[in-house]
Amino acid sequence: MREAQIIPLPHVAAEPEAEPRAEPQAAPGPEASTAQADGDQRLAQALAFLRRRLTGDYEVDEFGFDEDFTDHVYLPAIRPLYKSWFRVETFGMHNIPDTGGALVVANHSGTVPMDGLMTALAVHDDHPASRRLRLLGADLVFTLPLVGSIARKTGNTLACNADAERLLRSGELVGVYPEGFKGVGKPFADRYKLQRFGRGGFVSAAIRTGVPIIPCSIVGAEEIYPMIGNLKALARILGVPYIPVTPTFPLLGPLGLIPLPSKWLIEFGDPIPTAHLGATAADDPMLVFNLTDEVRETIQQSLYSLLMQRGSVFS
Amino acid sequence: MAPKVVLVTGVSRFLGGQLAAALATDPRIERVIGLDSVPPSSELPPSSSRVEFVRADIRNPLIAKVISSAEVDTVVHMNIGTAPGGAGGRTSMKELNVIGTMQLLAACQKADTVRRLVVKSTTTVYGSSSRDPALFTEDMNARAVRSSGYAKDSVEIEGYVRGFSRRRPDVSMAVLRFTNFIGPTIDSMLTRYFSMPLVPTVLGFDARVQMLHERDALEVLRLATVGSYNGTVNVGGEGVLLLSQAIRRAGQFPVSVPAPFVGSLGGLLRQTGIADFSPEQLRFLNFGRVVDTTRLIDDFGYRPRFTTAEAFADFCAQLRPVIDPGRIRAIERRLLRAATLNRIREPVDA
DSSP states (O other): OOOOOOOOOOHHHSSOOOSSSSOOSOOOOOOHHHHHHHHHHHHHHHHHHHHHHHHSSSSOTTTOBHHHHHIIHHHHHHHEEEEEEIEEEEEEEGOOOOOSSSSEEEEEOOOOOHHHHHHHHHHHSSSSSOOEEEEEEOHHHHEEEEEEEEHHHTOOOEEEEHHHHHHHHHEEEEEEOOTTHHTTOOOOTTTTOOOOOTTTTHHHHHHTTTTOOOEEEEEHHHSSSSSEOOOOOHHHHTOOSSSOOOOOTTTTTTGGGOOOOOOOOEEOOOOOOGEEEEEEEEGOHHHHHHHHHHHHHHHHHHHHHHHHHHHHHOO | OSSSSEEEESTTTTHHHHHHHHHHHHHTTEEEEEEEESSOOSOOGGGGGGGGEEEOOOTHHHHHHHHHHHOOOEEEOOOOOSSSHHSSSHHHHIIIIIIHHHHHHHHHHHHHOEEEEEEEEGGGOOOTTOOOOSOTTTTOOOOOOOSSSSHHHHHHHHHHHHHHHHTTSSSSEEEEOOEEOOOSSOOOOHHHTTTEEEEEETTTTTOOOOOHHHHHHHHHHHHHSSSOOOHHHHHHHHEEEEEEHHHHHOOOEEEEEEEEHHHHHHHHHHHHOOOOOOHHHHHHHHHEEOOHHHHHHIIIIOOOSHHHHHHHHHHHHTTSSHHHHHHHHHHHHHHHHHHOOOHHHHHHHH
């Protein structure tokens, strides 16, 4: 059950400000009054948002997805990174259906899983239906304080078949990075070389729910934190998969946390249907392996062509 | 077929008393026998006068005699303690929960008249960890099994109940895994938690909490007693609230405590008598727990009348909020009016 609430229209936020509102107008013309009305509306929205947060007057789904927080805090916070820093370009958005379940399978890279954030924002901002990409994250994400709760609030959940199938059955768009830590934490020298695709759990989830698999290739994330070393001993003590050494981290301290402004391209490939296979096909390991390989090959090929297309890293 | 003689253990607790009273209004049921080691509270509805109270411990061999002499055909086992404080320490709590259940089941096994068993279990058997799936179905097991406490007791109790069902396949059995209770009259872990003026939460964590209204809990227990559903079923309200969200809705003030200090805070609260939270209940504040209730709705045939949010709102109605939502709304209106007035005045001044 959802209560009716004021949802800001996207064009309102995107509209360039007509007048500089800082200076008071000598004789307010019609343009000025619209700008003022705009400002009023924005203020009202901000206050309404604060009130909703303070009184708990918002809805979350069973997975803990908090749309109000995602739309008004989280997405606006990462949007500058998406637009100005990485200058993300998307291709093949038409391959994502407007409604119904689908499984987006992407390559994972970048030392810090920034690619997940950017892909989710890409789908939300560039898809005509503004779809939500519900990502499946590793255990570690949900163990960490703050990171885990933000991950849940922004619609993500644990990478397990139960959750994946539940989301897909309820018609959600689900995103998964089958390489996991092997992909995100690989050395810079191995960039754009796909790692092993897990055990194909994502394929069986798609088959069981009969949703299409959409291969997604992300170019650009590899260069944000080029990992040239790994403090393995320290990582083992802290119980994390790796502690990266990049050209700027830990050398420059906190400054090293700033990602390099590489140019990003995200392409969504042709959907691979699974509905015709039938749910029992998920129990056929050979079929699952073959399909996993097919998805992996598709992503690898389109990574190469995107790299050609991009030219230089920071272009 | 409706039961003729019902035995309810743990009748002096809120839900046990309410259930016994509700069963007593059912004309098809000839006798309702309530069992507990302490006398029932006095706030029971008038219909409860038909309930025959037997003051006995379920560990007492006397219950076997009660069951056989009264020809009990339906046993509702609700005498399972959740917090060590109420039972007088963890050892006696475990004694009462696990050994008590064993004794009761042993007595039931001997009694040929018994043909139905209803056990009030809990969703804590699924544990609570970061590696949990978003929703637990009845077929799933805990990812991280607790080594002690209520969750462990409940897992063991369910184990003994399964053993009983193997030895007495003729007895139909409903194991009800309840989520946390909430409501205006019930005294539960969550009602105590949300009634604190400063509500402690774990810094950086926001649990998803699923709740069940006391009236729905009672109705499910009643239906399970008079019905014939056989198997294990999750019982919870639809939807979830985030812990932070619930605290805000209650108008209470959340205080974030770093995870390493949560345990000692729990100890402090226990010692000062403000609240009695077991370590696993404190862990619950990290991750929460949500269960799938499809089986309850489709197979058991009951859809809770209150969603989690509605049940919580019903509880909050009798709570005195520290931060009044009405006042926040008034401040919002005042700020908005002030801002627009200023802006309208600006051009005139210039």
